[in-house]
Amino acid sequence: MEEGHSELETGSAFLEAAKRLLDIPILGVADIIQEREQFSLLPRQVIAELPFAIVIGKRVSPTVLGTLEDGPNLIYFHHYRQLNVSLDQAAHKIASEIEELGYKALPIPASQIVDWEKYTGHVSHKRLAWLAGLGWWGRNNLLVTPKWGARVRLASVLTNLPLSPVSPIDADCGSCQRCLSVCPAKAIKESREDFDYAACFSKLKEFRATRGIGQHICGLCVKCCLGRE
Numbered sequence: 001m002e003e004g005h006s007e008l009e010t011g012s013a014f015l016e017a018a019k020r021l022l023d024i025p026i027l028g029v030a031d032i033i034q035e036r037e038q039f040s041l042l043p044r045q046v047i048a049e050l051p052f053a054i055v056i057g058k059r060v061s062p063t064v065l066g067t068l069e070d071g072p073n074l075i076y077f078h079h080y081r082q083l084n085v086s087l088d089q090a091a092h093k094i095a096s097e098i099e100e101l102g103y104k105a106l107p108i109p110a111s112q113i114v115d116w117e118k119y120t121g122h123v124s125h126k127r128l129a130w131l132a133g134l135g136w137w138g139r140n141n142l143l144v145t146p147k148w149g150a151r152v153r154l155a156s157v158l159t160n161l162p163l164s165p166v167s168p169i170d171a172d173c174g175s176c177q178r179c180l181s182v183c184p185a186k187a188i189k190e191s192r193e194d195f196d197y198a199a200c201f202s203k204l205k206e207f208r209a210t211r212g213i214g215q216h217i218c219g220l221c222v223k224c225c226l227g228r229e
Contacts, residue, residue, distance in 0.1 A: 028132030
């Protein structure tokens with residue numbers, strides 16, 4: 001730490017450098033003190049020491065999304081996996097550098113299911129991203145960013161590096177309902193609260209079994225969600 005710099009200034013400078021050097025177009029900070037009880041299968045004694053989440057994201061290629069017609073294909077599957085790998089590598093790099101500074105950091109994989117009954121990971125990246133002010137919770141049950149809509153993938157790093165979290169933004173999907181008509185499961189409703197999780201997951205399982213992709217993905221509501229900028 002440079003003499004004369006506060007810990008908070010060091011944390012802010014670190015994030016700016018990480019965003020630039022690791023080519024991370026989406027980065028935000030969330031206060032997770034009230035969220036930690038919802039995390040799955042993470043040791044309480046570890047996460048109790050980690051009050052912040054650094055949420056990172058990368059854009060899904062609109063060209064790749066343009067290849068989707070009635071569901072996922074192998075091109076999209078490969079792109080999806082590569083984005084997850086890229087995010088995981090960036091999260092591990094950030095966590096390693098934070099530990100070099102003398103703090104604690106726990107990288108959470110971009111896509112890892114730990115509870116198959118609820119189809120959830122250790123944390124909800126989209127919820128942490130919402131808390132970090134990176135977007136809003138859309139009708140499609142995804143994080144919707146102002147610039148790229150739902151066309152993003154996310155990962156998180158939990159840490160005690162002193163940081164300045166922000167609040168969720170005051171925005172929603174407004175009158176846009178493009179995702180309702182394209183959803184093959186008819187899981188998306190006018191109200192976000194009415195999203196049909198069971199119908200969505202059933203269709204994802206069908207795609208996994210019939211498309212030769214071995215992954216619970218779809219992409220159609222991602223393709224049509226363009227944000228509001």
